[in-house]
Amino acid sequence: DTGVSQNPRHKITKRGQNVTFRCDPISEHNRLYWYRQTLGQGPEFLTYFQNEAQLEKSRLLSDRFSAERPKGSFSTLEIQRTEQGDSAMYLCASSFRTSVNEQFFGPGTRLTVL
Amino acid sequence: GDSVTQMEGPVTLSEEACLTINCTYTATGYPSLFWYVQYPGEGLQLLLKATKADDKGSNKGFEATYRKETTSFHLEKGSVQVSDSAVYFCALSGRGGSNYKLTFGKGTLLTVNP
Numbered sequence: 558d559t560g561v562s563q564n565p566r567h568k569i570t571k572r573g574q575n576v577t578f579r580c581d582p583i584s585e586h587n588r589l590y591w592y593r594q595t596l597g598q599g600p601e602f603l604t605y606f607q608n609e610a611q612l613e614k615s616r617l618l619s620d621r622f623s624a625e626r627p628k629g630s631f632s633t634l635e636i637q638r639t640e641q642g643d644s645a646m647y648l649c650a651s652s653f654r655t656s657v658n659e660q661f662f663g664p665g666t667r668l669t670v671l
Numbered sequence: 672g673d674s675v676t677q678m679e680g681p682v683t684l685s686e687e688a689c690l691t692i693n694c695t696y697t698a699t700g701y702p703s704l705f706w707y708v709q710y711p712g713e714g715l716q717l718l719l720k721a722t723k724a725d726d727k728g729s730n731k732g733f734e735a736t737y738r739k740e741t742t743s744f745h746l747e748k749g750s751v752q753v754s755d756s757a758v759y760f761c762a763l764s765g766r767g768g769s770n771y772k773l774t775f776g777k778g779t780l781l782t783v784n785p
Contacts, residue, residue: 592773597777599778659703664714
């Protein structure tokens with residue numbers, strides 16, 4: 558097992574464009590999470606899935622943000638009509654559903670909106 | 672809601688010095704507590720964890736003890752190395768209904784000089 562992977566690692570886009578990021582979790586993990594990290598801050602929770610069900614999405618930053626996990630394996634995070642304030646590191650993590658909730662993180666996708 | 676407060680950085684130490692990074696938390700019930708580390712250019716890695724009061728997590732010479740009475744989880748190492756230079760994040764995962772997201776502190780940048 559190679560851990561959580563994310564693609565692309567870097568994305569530069571112009572304001573107003575749509576972007577999509579992919580996350581491949583650790584294969585046996587049934588939970589998948591998305592976080593956003595801005596410079597000098599800790600990661601901020603956005604949304605999570607248990608299998609293919611999105612169980613919490615109220616923390617998505619606006620209706621321009623959406624996430625899917627269609628078959629309970631990989632997930633995508635889409636940002637529509639990007640704004641400069643969307644520039645950040647987007648992190649994916651996965652875990653088993655347990656009371657401890659130990660999460661394993663991917664390397665992140667760094668988004669720069671020009 | 673849940674929150675984590677950790678010592679403001681940056682922290683600069685000489686090799687072999689003692690390290691303490693303070694972390695206190697606010698949460699309902701008894702959360703699980705974590706320290707994550709982010710080395711330059713890399714993703715978040717779990718350093719250690721503790722799941723109940725008086726538990727001591729340890730890894731790579733680092734230790735932290737879950738103190739319920741003071742709601743603290745301070746990170747300590749007796750002798751730091753240059754390779755310990757990184758950003759350290761304290762985090763918690765709530766119990767019950769909030770057992771899905773990690774709540775992070777802002778991070779503490781540690782620089783160890785030879």
